[in-house]
Amino acid sequence: MASCDKRTSALSIIGIMFLWPPLHTSGYFPLSLAFTSQTAPVAEISAYHIVYTAVFMLAAAVLLLVRRRVQNVLDRSRTPAFVCAATGLVGNGLLAASPLFADGSTIVVGVGIVLAALSYVALLVAWGSRIASFDPQEAALCIVGSYLAFSALWLACTLANIEMTAVLVASPLIAGACLGLLARPAPCAWLYEPRELRGLPFVFVAPCIIFVYFGVVCVKALTAMQIGISVGALSNLHLAVTAAVSLVICSAVLAAFRLKGYAQSTLVLVFALLVLCYMASLLAVVLGLDSGYQSFLGKRALVGSEHVIEVLLFVMLACTAHEKRFSPVLAFGLYAMLVVAVPQFIASDIMYQTGLLNVLSHLDLVVPLVAVASFIVAAVAIGLLVRFSTRAAQAPAAPTANWQEELCRTALGNLNLSPREFDVAVLTYRGYSAKKIADTLYVSESTVKTHTSHVYRKLDIHSKQELIAFIDGFPIKEK
Missing domain, CATH: 1.10.10.10 (Winged helix-like DNA-binding domain superfamily/Winged helix DNA-binding domain)
Incomplete structure (x- = not known):
């Protein structure tokens, strides 16, 4: 297809940029809009959050079951984008305003949770479907550029000590409106193969998912073990460092895609870069156990590395959907469940509710074991990727899958x-x-x-x- 014009690229970068705040600026989105650690115990917030997760995963499962009909609607109408924008704005607004409803706050929070979950999962799938119609190079640049812009906004707000509440409330409105304003692509049926998932580059996707889970569980364990300095007296320093690290790493990834284009060799290079950042972060934590600041910086760098791995997964799914012509709804429905819901929400809630965090806090070998396991996975993954890339480069030209x-x-x-x-x-x-x-x-x-x-x-x-x-x-x- 032809390259995107400047208006399409700008709207795409802005729209996708506002998919990231709910995922990365707030550990318990959307409950963080209604509660703080001073207004409700963590146990209550976690219990509410399990409800949000259940609705989120149920919505993703329904979209997966009727993905062909969903794909058909997304390809031919702008209405879903505006509906998602309005739904998300109302849901987030109700949660933010829930403290004003003393008598019916539980009902208001419940309705807000449901609307926020439905809106967010629908926007993830809708934007994934739309960006999959882009040329892979354009898609990669738009997605990585969107996270770069988000990191810059996050860092600026944090340094200026500006709360992200307004950004979180407005995120679905902006993301949905930008999607609705985009011109629809030329009508094109997504021609399904008998096994749609065969087109996924599992040799790239699987290691990224493993590192996402490693990152989430490891950071929770480190937090429970009280590794790193206390940031209570340092305002939002931990958020500023995370945003700054994400900004630096994302800049390197964007440069790689701009210079080398979207190709297997670029994916190997970017993945190796992210694994290097990931391992360096863990090493900083391990070597700085006696130094609160060094462990703190290592932990925040670990979070930033894991965030950019999620961005890389988004890029790979969009570009592979474009090339292989399987349903983008399938790819991004699974992304919503496996990359967003399970590691970011359920893992945190289960670890808290079952007392696993308390157990980990008393195990001194957790950090070394995680570091060794991560090193082994990284070595195996990079070895497989290099081997795969070498074989692909040496293989004779063959007809495309389609x-x-x-x-x-x-x-x-x-x-x-x-x-x-x-x-x-x-x-x-x-x-x-x-x-x-x-x-x-x-x-x-x-x-x-x-x-x-x-x-x-x-x-x-x-x-x-x-x-x-x-x-x-x-x-x-x-x-």
């Missing part, structure tokens, strides 16, 4: 087919029946037959067999 569409584009490119006629032709060439094509594209069988007749007339043929024979007569273009 070779049927490429061949159809070669054979039918000069016939002035409409986007929907081309979709029908591709699915017909794949052997789909009229009913299956109708189910895939969410149109009626009569509409499919009408498009098929138009294709046949333009080719001067009369049957599916003639269409297949015509397309098979064209070789796939070598790249």
Whole structure:
């Protein structure tokens, strides 16, 4: 596709930028809008948060179950974006205003939790779907650029001692509005393969997910063990350091994508950089156990490294969805569940509710064991990535995974087919029946037959067999 224009890039960077505040500025979003450690015990906040997590995961599961219909709606309408914006604003606003409702605060908090959860998971999936329509290089730059902008905003607010509450409340409004203002992409059916997940680059995705979980659990354990200085008297120093570290690391990642483009070799380089930052952070914690400041800096750098790994995962899923043509709703529904909900929310709540944090606080070997385990995982992961990249570079050129569409584009490119006629032709060439094509594209069988007749007339043929024979007569273009 053509490169994004400046307006599209700017709206995308701003919109995705406001997906990150709920995930990274507040450990117990959205409850942090309604409660503080002075107004409610942590146990109560954690109990509320489990409800939020349950709603969040249920919403993600529903989107996964009906992903084809969701994808169809997202590809053809701007309405969901504005609905998500309004829903999130109302939910966050109710939570922020809940202390004013003395008699019905529980109901207000409950409604706010549900609306905030529904809005956030829907915005993650909707933005993932939209950014997947971008060229991979443009998508990578927009996503990493969005986190760079967010880190700068976070750092500026923290240094100026400005609360992020207003940003958290307005985040869904801004993210949804920017998405709704984007021009819709050209109509295009996401052509599903029998196994959609086969297109995911698991050799890259799996290590990133492992390090996300390592980071969350390790930071919770270090906090329970009271490793690092107390920041109570230092205002928001811990947030400022985290934002600054994220800003520096994200700048390096952005430079890598700008200089080398989005490619397997770039992913290996970026992943190796993040693992290096991750291991250096753990090393600083281990070596600085007797120095509160060194352990504190190491812990905050660990948090920043884990944040950027989540950004890299977002990039990989968007770019792979574009290249492999599996449903982006599937990819980002799983992202919402496995990268957002489970490690950031459930892991924290379970560790607190079960008393696991209290157990870890009395185990002196936790930090060394985590450091050794992380080093082993990092060594194995980088070794596999380098081996995979080397083999891919040495392998002979092969047809792309979506070779049927490429061949159809070669054979039918000069016939002035409409986007929907081309979709029908591709699915017909794949052997789909009229009913299956109708189910895939969410149109009626009569509409499919009408498009098929138009294709046949333009080719001067009369049957599916003639269409297949015509397309098979064209070789796939070598790249």
